[in-house]
Amino acid sequence: MKWSIEKKTGMGLAVAGMILLVVAGMLYRNGRSFIEASEWVSHTHEVVAELEATLSAIAEAQTATRGYIITGQEVFVEPYQVAAQGVRTHLDRLKSLTADNPHQQRRLARLESAIAEKLDSLQHNIDLRKQKGFEAAQQHVATGIGTKQMNQVRTIISEMKQEEEDLLKRRTLDFQSSTRKATLTFSCVTLLEFLLLGLVYYLLLRDITARKRAEQLLQESEERHRKLFDNNPHPTWVFDKETLRFLAVNAAAVRKYGYSSDEFLAMTIKDIRPPEDVPLLLEAVSALRDGDEDAGSWRHRRKDGTLIDVENTSYSLNVAGRDARAVVVIDVTQKKRDEAEKRKFMDSLAASNQELELRNREVERATRLKSKFLASMSHELRTPLNAIVGFSDLLADGIPGELNDKQKRFVNHIKQGSAHLLQLINDILDLSKIEAGQLELRCEDFQVKDALPEVLSTIRPLAMTKNIQVQHKLKADLPVHADRVRFKQVLYNLLSNAVKFTPKDGRIDIDCVEKGSEVCISVTDT
Numbered sequence: 001m002k003w004s005i006e007k008k009t010g011m012g013l014a015v016a017g018m019i020l021l022v023v024a025g026m027l028y029r030n031g032r033s034f035i036e037a038s039e040w041v042s043h044t045h046e047v048v049a050e051l052e053a054t055l056s057a058i059a060e061a062q063t064a065t066r067g068y069i070i071t072g073q074e075v076f077v078e079p080y081q082v083a084a085q086g087v088r089t090h091l092d093r094l095k096s097l098t099a100d101n102p103h104q105q106r107r108l109a110r111l112e113s114a115i116a117e118k119l120d121s122l123q124h125n126i127d128l129r130k131q132k133g134f135e136a137a138q139q140h141v142a143t144g145i146g147t148k149q150m151n152q153v154r155t156i157i158s159e160m161k162q163e164e165e166d167l168l169k170r171r172t173l174d175f176q177s178s179t180r181k182a183t184l185t186f187s188c189v190t191l192l193e194f195l196l197l198g199l200v201y202y203l204l205l206r207d208i209t210a211r212k213r214a215e216q217l218l219q220e221s222e223e224r225h226r227k228l229f230d231n232n233p234h235p236t237w238v239f240d241k242e243t244l245r246f247l248a249v250n251a252a253a254v255r256k257y258g259y260s261s262d263e264f265l266a267m268t269i270k271d272i273r274p275p276e277d278v279p280l281l282l283e284a285v286s287a288l289r290d291g292d293e294d295a296g297s298w299r300h301r302r303k304d305g306t307l308i309d310v311e312n313t314s315y316s317l318n319v320a321g322r323d324a325r326a327v328v329v330i331d332v333t334q335k336k337r338d339e340a341e342k343r344k345f346m347d348s349l350a351a352s353n354q355e356l357e358l359r360n361r362e363v364e365r366a367t368r369l370k371s372k373f374l375a376s377m378s379h380e381l382r383t384p385l386n387a388i389v390g391f392s393d394l395l396a397d398g399i400p401g402e403l404n405d406k407q408k409r410f411v412n413h414i415k416q417g418s419a420h421l422l423q424l425i426n427d428i429l430d431l432s433k434i435e436a437g438q439l440e441l442r443c444e445d446f447q448v449k450d451a452l453p454e455v456l457s458t459i460r461p462l463a464m465t466k467n468i469q470v471q472h473k474l475k476a477d478l479p480v481h482a483d484r485v486r487f488k489q490v491l492y493n494l495l496s497n498a499v500k501f502t503p504k505d506g507r508i509d510i511d512c513v514e515k516g517s518e519v520c521i522s523v524t525d526t
Helices: 005-071 074-097 102-131 134-142 145-231 251-257 261-265 275-286 333-397 405-436 448-464 484-501
Strands: 236-240 246-249 293-301 307-319 322-331 443-446 469-474 480-483 507-515 518-525
Touching: 005 074, 005 102, 005 134, 005 145, 074 102, 102 134, 102 145, 236 251, 236 307, 246 261, 251 261, 251 322, 275 293, 307 333, 333 405, 405 448, 405 484, 443 448, 443 484, 448 469, 448 484, 448 507, 480 484, 484 507, 484 518
Parallel strands: 469 507
Antiparallel strands: 236 246, 236 322, 293 307, 307 322, 443 480, 507 518
16 A cells, blocks of 8 residues: 555654654653652752751860850850750751651661760769869869760761662762663653654655656656647647536647637537537537547538548546546548549449450451351362372373473472462361360471471571572571471471561571570571
């Protein structure tokens, strides 16, 4: 459990108060002991002083008596009487002072008896001097009775003084002990008080430092949140949940909506909504609960009256003890426009795709018709061509009759032309097969030098018409693995294009070389 600084201060003061009460009790007790010890010491000194005063008074009475005996003058009688009266007063005082000490009371009784005898002896000496003269008094003094009595008084007083000195020693020790206890108690109390004050000061200083640090962190946190609030690129505000009044707005909201900060703070959130949306707004606000985060899409109205589509997110907040909501707004007007344009484009694209699909179907249909036409036409063309090829073969073989060289050359050209035309027809069929995906390749191993003359025999008549020289260099002995017919077809296409685009008196070179395991054939024209 973490206590507040007020509770810690109160607890520290309560502990300090309890310690002060305990210390006060100890000081009172030690003080009483100190005072009692001091009083007993004073009492002992007072008893000793009374004993000495008593002895001094007896000595004065004895001195006054001797003066009277020697001189006979009445002036010495009065000091005797004063001293005798003083002795009685001191004895009464001693009785009062030693009332609590039975031993001293017994000695005091003996002392009173001895003093009484001494005073009676002194009075007897005075009476003898008055009545019988100096010699009678001198003889009585010479007996030594007075000296014995005085010695007895001194002895008793000495015993009583010794008793009091013993008491004084004990009481002095008690007084010193009480003094030490009082001093020690006071020192301990003072030290304890300083320690307690130091502890309280340390706790208060630590709590104050922690509070200052917490306040500093809180201030820094508030400053960070304030900067985040103010520098948020999206419009942000805080409104009172009860009154719906704006409590704070950032610069982005001022820029977006066109109102100044003062104008915002004088408005409610209803003022930036279209009138038809206000009932729904009030219903949504009343449904909000503390701690809930809410998100939704709304329409907002700016100062110039234009409406914008927004998406906002709000969360609960406590401002000066009042329920509030913090709102972050994102303008999605352009986003919705883009989405509408995107939907329009997608609809247009779908229509275009549908139209393209229809056209593709028409193209496929036309392709099928073309393939059918080509197949039919190639068949129709082959029939007369086969007759030309057959009869030219008969002429070349000399079955109708022997031909001269010129006739043979002409018949050979007919054969080559008809073979070329037959090849073209086959190419058309191959094209239709390629489009239909039905072309088959028949690969075999052959030499380029065996296939090339077959192509040249067809190309040379075409080249001769333009006086084009056709030269070839065959430096490759590796066989080629390919479809021989298709190989000759590709080579014929290359050479026919070269003849077609080469000007008169030009030149066409055919090179065939080996490159590793491959055979490279190139056709070059001028």
